[in-house]
Amino acid sequence: MDMNTLPSYASTGEKVWFYGFRVLCGLIFFFLVAPIIVIIPLSFNAQNFFTFTKEMLAFDPAGYSLKHYQDFFTNSDWTGAILNSIRIAPVATLISVSLGTLAAIGLSNPHMPFKRLITAFLISPMIVPLVISAAGMYFFFSRIGLQGTYWGVVLAHAVLGIPFVIITVTATMVGFDRSLTRAAASLGANPITTFWKIQMPLILPGVISGGLFAFITSFDEVVVVLFVGSSAQKTLPWQMFIGLREQISPTILAVATVLVALSILLLTTVELLRRRSERIRGLTPG
Amino acid sequence: MQNESTPEIPLAADGRPLEQSLQRALRAQKIRAFLLVVPLLVFVLITFLAPIADMLYRAVDNRIVSETLPRTVEALSDWEESENEPPEEDVFIALYYDLFFAAENKIHTRLGSRLNYQETGMSSLFRRTGRRVDRFDTDELTDAFIDFDPRWEDPTHWITLSEHPEFANQLPETAGVWDDWTQLLIAEEDELSEEEPEDLIYFALYRDLNNIGQPVALMDNWSETVSAAQSFEPVSLREQFADADEDWLLPSVWGTIKRFSPTITDGYLLNAVDMQKTADGIEAQPESRQIYGLLFGRTLFMSLVITISSILLAYPISYFLTSLPMRKANLLLILVLLPFWTSLLVRTSAWKVLLQQQGVINDLLVWVGLVDDANRLVMMNNQTGTIIAMTHILLPFMILPMYSVMRTIPPSYVRAAKSLGATNWTAFWRVYFPQSVPGIGAGSILVFIMAIGYYITPAIVGGTEGIFISNRIAYHISSSLNWGLASALGGILLLAVVILYWLYDKFVGIDNLKLG
Numbered sequence: 001m002d003m004n005t006l007p008s009y010a011s012t013g014e015k016v017w018f019y020g021f022r023v024l025c026g027l028i029f030f031f032l033v034a035p036i037i038v039i040i041p042l043s044f045n046a047q048n049f050f051t052f053t054k055e056m057l058a059f060d061p062a063g064y065s066l067k068h069y070q071d072f073f074t075n076s077d078w079t080g081a082i083l084n085s086i087r088i089a090p091v092a093t094l095i096s097v098s099l100g101t102l103a104a105i106g107l108s109n110p111h112m113p114f115k116r117l118i119t120a121f122l123i124s125p126m127i128v129p130l131v132i133s134a135a136g137m138y139f140f141f142s143r144i145g146l147q148g149t150y151w152g153v154v155l156a157h158a159v160l161g162i163p164f165v166i167i168t169v170t171a172t173m174v175g176f177d178r179s180l181t182r183a184a185a186s187l188g189a190n191p192i193t194t195f196w197k198i199q200m201p202l203i204l205p206g207v208i209s210g211g212l213f214a215f216i217t218s219f220d221e222v223v224v225v226l227f228v229g230s231s232a233q234k235t236l237p238w239q240m241f242i243g244l245r246e247q248i249s250p251t252i253l254a255v256a257t258v259l260v261a262l263s264i265l266l267l268t269t270v271e272l273l274r275r276r277s278e279r280i281r282g283l284t285p286g
Numbered sequence: 287m288q289n290e291s292t293p294e295i296p297l298a299a300d301g302r303p304l305e306q307s308l309q310r311a312l313r314a315q316k317i318r319a320f321l322l323v324v325p326l327l328v329f330v331l332i333t334f335l336a337p338i339a340d341m342l343y344r345a346v347d348n349r350i351v352s353e354t355l356p357r358t359v360e361a362l363s364d365w366e367e368s369e370n371e372p373p374e375e376d377v378f379i380a381l382y383y384d385l386f387f388a389a390e391n392k393i394h395t396r397l398g399s400r401l402n403y404q405e406t407g408m409s410s411l412f413r414r415t416g417r418r419v420d421r422f423d424t425d426e427l428t429d430a431f432i433d434f435d436p437r438w439e440d441p442t443h444w445i446t447l448s449e450h451p452e453f454a455n456q457l458p459e460t461a462g463v464w465d466d467w468t469q470l471l472i473a474e475e476d477e478l479s480e481e482e483p484e485d486l487i488y489f490a491l492y493r494d495l496n497n498i499g500q501p502v503a504l505m506d507n508w509s510e511t512v513s514a515a516q517s518f519e520p521v522s523l524r525e526q527f528a529d530a531d532e533d534w535l536l537p538s539v540w541g542t543i544k545r546f547s548p549t550i551t552d553g554y555l556l557n558a559v560d561m562q563k564t565a566d567g568i569e570a571q572p573e574s575r576q577i578y579g580l581l582f583g584r585t586l587f588m589s590l591v592i593t594i595s596s597i598l599l600a601y602p603i604s605y606f607l608t609s610l611p612m613r614k615a616n617l618l619l620i621l622v623l624l625p626f627w628t629s630l631l632v633r634t635s636a637w638k639v640l641l642q643q644q645g646v647i648n649d650l651l652v653w654v655g656l657v658d659d660a661n662r663l664v665m666m667n668n669q670t671g672t673i674i675a676m677t678h679i680l681l682p683f684m685i686l687p688m689y690s691v692m693r694t695i696p697p698s699y700v701r702a703a704k705s706l707g708a709t710n711w712t713a714f715w716r717v718y719f720p721q722s723v724p725g726i727g728a729g730s731i732l733v734f735i736m737a738i739g740y741y742i743t744p745a746i747v748g749g750t751e752g753i754f755i756s757n758r759i760a761y762h763i764s765s766s767l768n769w770g771l772a773s774a775l776g777g778i779l780l781l782a783v784v785i786l787y788w789l790y791d792k793f794v795g796i797d798n799l800k801l802g
Contacts, residue, residue, distance in 0.1 A: 021602065021606070022606075024602055025602055025603055025606040028599050028602060028603050029603070029618070029621050031599070031678065032621055032622060032624075032625050032678070032681060032682075033621050033624060033625065035633065035636040035637060035640055035678060036624065036625060036628055036632065036633065036636060038636065038640065038646060039632070039635070039636045039639060042639065042646075049644075050639045050642060050644065050645055050646075051639075051642075051644060051645055051646050051649050052646065052649070095329075099325055099326040099329055100326060102322045102323075102325060102326065103322060103323045103325070103326035103327075105322055106318075106319040106320065106321070106322030106323040107319075107323060109315065109318075109319035109322075111312060111315045111316045111319055112316070112319040112320065112323070113316055113319075113320060116791075116796075118323060118327065119796050119797070120787070120791055120796050121327075121330065121335075122326065122327075122330060123796055123799065124334070124787070125330070125334050127735055127783060127787050128338070128739070128780065128783060129738070129739020129740075129741070129756055129779060129780070129783060130739065130741060130756075131739060131741045131756040131759050131760055131776070131779075132338065132341065132739065132759070132776045132779060132780050132783075133334065133337065133338070134760075135341050135759060135760075135763050135772060135773065135776055136334075136337030136338045136339075136340055136341035136776075137333070137337040138337075138763065139337065139340045139341055139344060139769070139773075140336055140337035140340040140341075141337070143340070155333045156333065158329075158333070159329065159330055159333040159334045162326065162329075162330065167799055170797070216627065216629075219629075220629045220630055220631070222630075222631060222742060223741050223742060223760075227763070227764075237629065237630075237631050240631045240635065241631060241742065241746075244631070244634065244635055244638060244746045245745070245746065248638065252635050253635070253639065255632075256629070256631075256632040256635050256636065259628070259629045259631075259632050260628055260629075260632060263624070263627040263628045263629065263632075264624065264627075266627055267620070267623055267624060267627040270627075271620070271623075
């Protein structure tokens with residue numbers, strides 16, 4: 001059934017169905033996106049309210065202000081949290097990406113032993129409820145002196161990012177033509193040169209999107225850092241969580257808006273990378 | 287006739303049989319592939335598997351009782367709770383020694399809290415007695431020894447005694463207590479020769495001297511000391527403990543200590559399923575304390591509701607997207623991916639703002655006139671809030687697998703069904719829908735797995751009714767500090783997730799997990 005066009009001979013019932021179905025889908029898309037979009041104008045509220053004021057609805061400039069943004073970028077609680085997030089996420093990402101990419105290449109080898117079992121094991125940090133991972137890490141890291149330290153949080157976040165790197169890199173490895181590495185070897189390249197010159201450029205889009213996923217996992221993670229970190233590692237999500245549980249201040253809407261802008265940026269990057277990867281591997285034309 | 291010539295074995299360039307050569311190359315490949323995975327395997331083992339194993343061990347670990355009260359646990363082995371009598375004096379004596387050192391090391395309250403999980407009142411019993419234990423009337427014996435020979439007041443006199451080769455043989459109880467005493471002083475960095483010995487050491491000496499068989503002179507004036515000690519007025523520790531707290535005469539208190547003295551316990555796991563270990567064996571908790579069954583049930587029920595709502599919302603969208611040309615579908619897919627990429631806390635904050643009684647949704651409903659201003663809807667801090675917010679958050683995880691399965695269904699099947707006379711509905715229900723079931727399955731298991739372990743969203747919009755088992759686990763770790771119970775609850779939740787994960791791998795395959 002082609003849903004895009006309604007034939008001119010369509011009955012009334014078919015017309016109702018055709019338009020009704022589109023309205024329904026529109027509403028569901030609205031449900032998906034509206035909650036995220038609606039906080040953007042609310043973050044410019046001149047009042048400390050969480051709803052649209054009369055002035056805002058009348059588009060009166062007096063109803064809008066940047067004061068919540070000002071609070072976000074000047075309040076030491078928030079700036080400290082941003083700094084911590086920036087200190088933790090990239091290092092965790094680097095660990096996930098380097099170890100994860102190597103492992104994904106190994107796992108994509110058709111002769112890899114225990115492939116299914118090992119993949120299931122490496123993906124499990126994504127599946128195990130965060131509270132359980134957090135509790136275990138809290139107990140175990142206390143024993144080995146990592147609890148409440150910067151490296152404790154970094155290692156915990158790195159392991160949570162691993163599954164994303166494995167999934168995205170193995171996905172790009174699916175279409176990888178192994179005769180290319182054989183060709184490079186037959187032309188005298190050693191394995192390391194082959195990896196950097198032949199394999200890496202081809203799987204790079206997957207590596208980068210895996211890295212972005214790992215980054216956002218760490219940047220957005222709150223449960224594990226609450227348990228494994230101490231107040232010196234208070235990240236942005238942690239500060240948001242406190243804000244949401246205790247006195248909710250409209251600054252959180254400004255933070256949320258900034259984060260939405262960041263996720264749009266990341267989403268665009270990942271989409272572009274995916275298309276590029278499919279194009280180089282010849283999976284889709286154009 | 288049989289052909290006698292052996293079949294020719296193909297040889298590789300280096301002269302080895304080709305088969306052998308190939309196998310060697312294959313083995314090398316296997317090893318190379320495996321070596322690439324090894325660093326990550328080790329990393330995940332240390333930072334992920336070891337912590338989980340640690341947690342699971344804590345669910346059964348019960349070393350604290352036998353480590354804090356070693357003598358008492360041993361002395362209790364002859365006592366049976368079914369006799370319904372408090373134990374004999376020797377058990378009280380053992381407890382006196384154990385509790386004294388526990389109180390000095392400030393670990394008696396920890397033991398009290400641990401036993402309090404099994405029987406309320408134990409915590410205050412240990413705290414109260416711990417404060418009293420160094421002021422028991424055993425000082426009468428201390429005074430009696432010092433009256434008899436003032437040298438007993440001098441720590442160096444005791445050190446000389448303890449250095450006698452027969453010390454441990456002749457005075458076993460004193461030697462045991464003395465050992466613990468010296469270790470305590472070492473830990474506190476005190477000088478043994480400067481600290482006055484505590485009453486319990488005199489008490490142990492008094493006991494040993496009264497039980498001595500063939501005395502060997504350990505010091506000068508020894509036989510006089512022995513006979514003097516045998517004439518001292520005895521002190522009943524049973525009375526001392528009863529004086530500190532009447533509860534020490536209750537057999538149930540001793541029963542609890544005895545039942546929870548093994549180093550491995552099923553007590554936490556039983557508590558996690560609303561059972562308890564009593565004198566009469568394992569039985570259900572009183573109804574007012576049965577909360578975990580309810581909480582597990584609610585977690586499963588709400589996860590199911592969230593999964594079903596996600597299916598209902600994701601199916602039309604995925605169906606619609608597959609009917610569009612690739613270019614348009616990819617554009618609309620961005621509307622699905624945007625929430626997927628947006629911070630979980632941003633989405634949760636959005637719902638907290640929207641669902642408030644003074645929030646946007648209520649304002650809108652009042653403005654339209656659907657709801658009276660005085661009766662604004664309560665959509666937050668209850669199950670409704672959790673279900674709405676979590677359905678929104680998990681919906682992309684349903685749409686993406688569903689859409690990727692539906693994309694592979696050839697539209698010609700439905701056209702064929704219709705050309706054979708099927709109505710729109712029959713064609714959909716009998717031909718299209720069955721082919722889309724794998725997508726529903728994949729999405730449902732994924733959403734369900736993620737939902738049952740959720741913590742953040744229920745904690746923020748769930749109030750008290752809308753919380754999940756994860757919230758209770760977090761509470762036991764950071765507030766009630768009952769780590770054993772938290773680990774037991776976590777272990778049960780983990781088991782559920784592992785079973786679902788196994789199902790997912792069996793029916794969908796982890797290789798098919800895609801992001802974006």
